[in-house]
Amino acid sequence: MAEQLLDQIRDVFEGQIDFEGQKLVELLINVALSVVGAIAFLVGYVLQDIKLAVYIGLIGTALVFVLVIPPWPFYNKNPVKWLPVGGGYQAPANLVFDGKTVR
Amino acid sequence: MHSSLVRLQNAFGFFTTVAFVVAALIAATDLIAPRTPSVGVLKPTNVQVVRGRPHYYSSKKEEYAIIRFSLDADLSSLFTWNTKQLFVYVTAEWPAAKAGSGSGANATNQAVIWDSIITSPSADHLANLGPIAKKKLIRSAQGKSIDPSRGILSLKNQRPKYQITHPSGKIAQQDDVVLRLHYNVQPWVGLLTWNRDSDVGRWKTLRDNVSKKFSFPEVKKKE
Numbered sequence: 609m610a611e612q613l614l615d616q617i618r619d620v621f622e623g624q625i626d627f628e629g630q631k632l633v634e635l636l637i638n639v640a641l642s643v644v645g646a647i648a649f650l651v652g653y654v655l656q657d658i659k660l661a662v663y664i665g666l667i668g669t670a671l672v673f674v675l676v677i678p679p680w681p682f683y684n685k686n687p688v689k690w691l692p693v694g695g696g697y698q699a700p701a702n703l704v705f706d707g708k709t710v711r
Numbered sequence: 712m713h714s715s716l717v718r719l720q721n722a723f724g725f726f727t728t729v730a731f732v733v734a735a736l737i738a739a740t741d742l743i744a745p746r747t748p749s750v751g752v753l754k755p756t757n758v759q760v761v762r763g764r765p766h767y768y769s770s771k772k773e774e775y776a777i778i779r780f781s782l783d784a785d786l787s788s789l790f791t792w793n794t795k796q797l798f799v800y801v802t803a804e805w806p807a808a809k810a811g812s813g814s815g816a817n818a819t820n821q822a823v824i825w826d827s828i829i830t831s832p833s834a835d836h837l838a839n840l841g842p843i844a845k846k847k848l849i850r851s852a853q854g855k856s857i858d859p860s861r862g863i864l865s866l867k868n869q870r871p872k873y874q875i876t877h878p879s880g881k882i883a884q885q886d887d888v889v890l891r892l893h894y895n896v897q898p899w900v901g902l903l904t905w906n907r908d909s910d911v912g913r914w915k916t917l918r919d920n921v922s923k924k925f926s927f928p929e930v931k932k933k934e
Contacts, residue, residue, distance in 0.1 A: 623715035630712035637722045645729035649736050656792040657856035658737070658899055659833050665733065669726050677718050 629683030633676050640675065644668030737793055738901030744791045746914040748862075748906070751783035753801075753892055753922045756868045760883040760930050763874075773880035776927050778803055778824050780890055782866040784920075786829075787859035789896050795834045797862065798895040800826035803875060805888040822875035824890070832858050833899070883930045890922040 625633065644665060652661025703709065712718055757779040762772050780801065789797055800823050807818040830838045832852035838845055852858040876882050894917065896904045906917040 621715070623718075624713055633712050633718055634721070637718075637725055641722070641725050641729045645733045649733050652737070652792060653740060655856065657833075658792045659856065661733075661737070661792075665730070669729075673719070673722055676722055677715050679715065 623679035625679050625683035626686050626688060628686040636676050640672040644672060734900045741793055741898060741901055742912060747788045748786045748917050750892055750919045753782050753890055755780050755890060755925050758927060760927050762930055773876045774882045774930055775874040775876050776882050777874050778871050779868050781868055782864055784864045784892060786894060787862035790831055790857050790859045790862050792857060793898045794831045794896060795899045796831060796897050797829040800893050802891050803888055804891055805885050820877060824871040824873055824875055829861050883927055885927045887924050888927060889924055892920040
């Protein structure tokens with residue numbers, strides 16, 4: 609019971625996502641943070657307001673963090689299909705490796 | 712990118728890069744902002760030389776020059792979104808005694824007689840003022856992100872902040888003294904910049920920032 613609970617807590621903390629999700633996260637981090645930086649700079653320059661630029665930059669970055677860090681469900685849409693444990697898979701009869709037949 | 716911790720590290724790492732690039736861009740906008748400061752009037756209005764002690768227990772007596780001055784200057788173009796504060800100061804300058812003093816030849820004595828920090832509205836909370844004066848300062852620029860009108864200086868017969876002397880203790884009857892106005896722009900990000908003697912790109916030099924030559928009078932007699 610306690611072990612199960614600990615496992616669940618660890619899973620939530622680790623927040624694992626699948627490979628497609630990882631690819632998406634990397635793209636999102638690079639694009640979204642760059643866009644936030646560009647908006648902060650441009651708005652600040654046009655309105656000549658450096659405090660506004662800092663706030664846009666920090667709040668935008670915080671939002672991007674919320675978007676990319678937790679394991680949201682859409683990062684787990686392509687789970688890896690593992691082979692079943694034991695059985696279901698038969699080794700080929702004559703596996704040749706390095707000129708020798710391996711059993 | 713498989714776990715939350717790795718995503719946090721990656722996102723924060725890229726955030727630092729973005730922050731650095733944005734800061735560099737902000738610093739670069741200073742170069743395209745024209746600076747056209749001008750000086751209308753800079754002249755001494757009342758010059759006195761008195762004898763005094765450098766501190767209370769000193770047995771040495773020195774001569775101190777007290778230079779009142781008038782200044783009209785328009786430094787409003789120095790206030791951009793990246794200006795944190797502007798340091799403005801007036802110096803008195805006179806040539807060093809020529810012969811006999813070794814390194815003295817061609818040297819110039821220079822001493823600050825007055826200075827002032829003009830904050831931008833974005834830095835008003837940092838101003839070194841009492842609570843009431845600070846509240847007043849913040850209210851004076853309510854709703855404004857920059858306030859170039861703060862760069863317009865108009866001082867009439869201003870009392871100097873500092874009485875100046877010379878390492879020798881002698882300053883009376885010195886000839887060829889001039890007052891000079893200087894400024895130092897302190898940005899939020901980027902390099903400190905001082906007034907220069909030549910134009911740099913869109914930054915025009917501060918013209919007429921030197922007063923006419925004048926002389927220090929004799930030591931004031933005690934009545």
